[in-house]
Amino acid sequence: MPSKLARDVYVIGVGMHAFNNNGVAAALMADVAGVNALDDAGIEFPEVGALFNGHLGGGMGAGVHIAKEFGLTGIPVTHVENASATGSCAFGEAVHAVGGGRVEVAMALGFDDMNKLGGIGRSRGKRVGAEDVMLPAAFFAMWATRRMHEVGTTAETFAAIAAKNWNHARENPYAQRRADHDVTIDEVLASTMISYPHTSMMACASGGGAAAAIVASKEVAERVCNGRPMIRVTASQQRSETYTEGHVFLGAVIGPAQMTRDTAADAYEQAGLGPDDLDLVQIHDAFPVEELVYYELLGICGDGDGDRLVAEGATSLGGRIPFSTDGGLTARGHPGGPTGLAQIHETTLQLRHEAGVRQVEDASTGLCHMAGAGSVCVVHVLQRT
Amino acid sequence: MTSTMVPTDPRLFRLPEGDETRPHLLGSYAPESELYFWPRRLRCPVTRTAVHDVVLSAQGVLFAWTFLHVPRMGNISFGDTGGYGVGQIDLPEGVRVQTPLLGTTDDWQIGTAMGLTTFPVGQDDDGNELVTFRFEAVR
Numbered sequence: 001m002p003s004k005l006a007r008d009v010y011v012i013g014v015g016m017h018a019f020n021n022n023g024v025a026a027a028l029m030a031d032v033a034g035v036n037a038l039d040d041a042g043i044e045f046p047e048v049g050a051l052f053n054g055h056l057g058g059g060m061g062a063g064v065h066i067a068k069e070f071g072l073t074g075i076p077v078t079h080v081e082n083a084s085a086t087g088s089c090a091f092g093e094a095v096h097a098v099g100g101g102r103v104e105v106a107m108a109l110g111f112d113d114m115n116k117l118g119g120i121g122r123s124r125g126k127r128v129g130a131e132d133v134m135l136p137a138a139f140f141a142m143w144a145t146r147r148m149h150e151v152g153t154t155a156e157t158f159a160a161i162a163a164k165n166w167n168h169a170r171e172n173p174y175a176q177r178r179a180d181h182d183v184t185i186d187e188v189l190a191s192t193m194i195s196y197p198h199t200s201m202m203a204c205a206s207g208g209g210a211a212a213a214i215v216a217s218k219e220v221a222e223r224v225c226n227g228r229p230m231i232r233v234t235a236s237q238q239r240s241e242t243y244t245e246g247h248v249f250l251g252a253v254i255g256p257a258q259m260t261r262d263t264a265a266d267a268y269e270q271a272g273l274g275p276d277d278l279d280l281v282q283i284h285d286a287f288p289v290e291e292l293v294y295y296e297l298l299g300i301c302g303d304g305d306g307d308r309l310v311a312e313g314a315t316s317l318g319g320r321i322p323f324s325t326d327g328g329l330t331a332r333g334h335p336g337g338p339t340g341l342a343q344i345h346e347t348t349l350q351l352r353h354e355a356g357v358r359q360v361e362d363a364s365t366g367l368c369h370m371a372g373a374g375s376v377c378v379v380h381v382l383q384r385t
Numbered sequence: 386m387t388s389t390m391v392p393t394d395p396r397l398f399r400l401p402e403g404d405e406t407r408p409h410l411l412g413s414y415a416p417e418s419e420l421y422f423w424p425r426r427l428r429c430p431v432t433r434t435a436v437h438d439v440v441l442s443a444q445g446v447l448f449a450w451t452f453l454h455v456p457r458m459g460n461i462s463f464g465d466t467g468g469y470g471v472g473q474i475d476l477p478e479g480v481r482v483q484t485p486l487l488g489t490t491d492d493w494q495i496g497t498a499m500g501l502t503t504f505p506v507g508q509d510d511d512g513n514e515l516v517t518f519r520f521e522a523v524r
Binding site for chain 1: 397420422423424426430431448449450451452453454455471472473475479481482483484490495
């Protein structure tokens with residue numbers, strides 16, 4: 001049963017600090033992203049009624065501490081942590097705070113530096129237990145080898161998806177990986193093997209960054225839109241996993257693929273549309289097999305037809321339904337806290353038709369999908385109104 | 386002093402007993418849903434009814450695998466092989482287990498019969514050999 005919003009919610013401001021591997025302090029990046037979002041919305045921080053800070057690595061209450069730089073206005077500040085989907089969940093909480101009538105304006109801010117994040121798994125700080133030390137690279141590589149076995153997907157297809165996302169990021173000033181040349185399939189395949197069939201150029205970029213989004217009621221959005229198109233959040237859905245055949249309880253990075261299909265179905269129902277109505281999609285492409293599988297789980301194509309979409313270039317900029325238009329996790333980057341909010345940033349720019357050379361022609365509806373360890377899946381649909 | 390093998394986590398598996406040649410994973414069975422689970426659950430996650438402890442089969446079939454090119458797993462070095470295999474094993478009870486693999490990439494194909502074995506990971510403070518588990522191809 002999809003969750004509902006009691007009233008319409010609009011994105012009125014977005015901001016980012018470029019994702020990077022330069023060791024910039026996460027708190028400073030958070031401030032830049034937050035101030036940029038406030039400037040984009042044309043409001044001052046005291047108008048924000050609630051703040052949701054998505055952050056993985058800073059310890060207890062770190063997200064709350066960050067808020068003190070914006071002003072001690074006394075608003076409720078909540079630290080949100082939900083693995084890779086942290087930023088998406090922070091955004092979802094902000095949307096529901098406005099949609100439920102709690103506040104008129106809410107801000108979601110995500111920031112992190114993954115280079116300073118501690119280990120994961122139950123063995124952290126203790127003697128190893130091999131049963132619980134599984135890296136995401138291994139988990140998603142097993143998705144890939146199984147896909148190769150069942151569907152006949154080739155390593156070249158995975159490389160084509162990664163190369164596409166690297167090339168999308170070339171024109172994104174906020175991307176961590178900006179190649180100075182057209183990235184080729186051969187180049188991706190020739191990079192260092194990390195977990196068969198995935199090479200280093202297929203793996204998401206790990207680093208730091210920050211992103212923010214401000215949402216508001218229709219009354220506020222109409223007041224501050226200043227002639228720009230209003231971007232409405234028409235679906236905000238979050239799920240955890242349900243039991244499926246072959247359920248892996250220990251060591252699985254994320255839950256069964258069905259989780260994405262179910263969350264997307266909820267989002268389509270809430271938004272009153274279907275996959276054919278989408279103009280662009282941002283996806284949890286930590287590894288290219290994910291993007292490939294999500295083509296199918298989101299209903300963009302039939303099961304087993306994702307490889308054909310790649311071959312046709314349908315998911316590239318200029319194609320029928322571009323995915324990861326800002327470079328995705330692969331190349332824009334994937335610090336845990338801000339990634340989901342970077343998707344909202346990119347989608348908002350696209351729907352306002354402010355995405356420059358990355359602009360998807362006549363874009364009016366975009367979907368953002370994130371999956372996270374634990375596991376969690378979040379889907380948002382944004383529409384130009 | 387004779388070294389004794391000690392499981393790193395006795396809730397997850399036990400060492401071979403009697404004539405057994407392989408360790409066993411320790412799971413749960415839910416009579417109402419007729420589903421098995423590993424690791425043990427407090428209740429059936431599908432029907433939320435009672436479960437009881439079971440000893441799971443020591444052999445299964447390889448569902449998926451990869452070779453991870455990293456030099457270490459926690460405090461275990463794989464410097465000589467350049468990494469280690471990881472797989473998902475389907476046990477006859479319907480349980481899928483994610484686990485390190487023993488062997489080389491030539492040993493693993495989807496559908497390969499796999500058996501549970503111990504995996505030394507160090508010593509405890511009393512000098513006992515700490516072991517966890519992994520799967521190997523059954524020849």
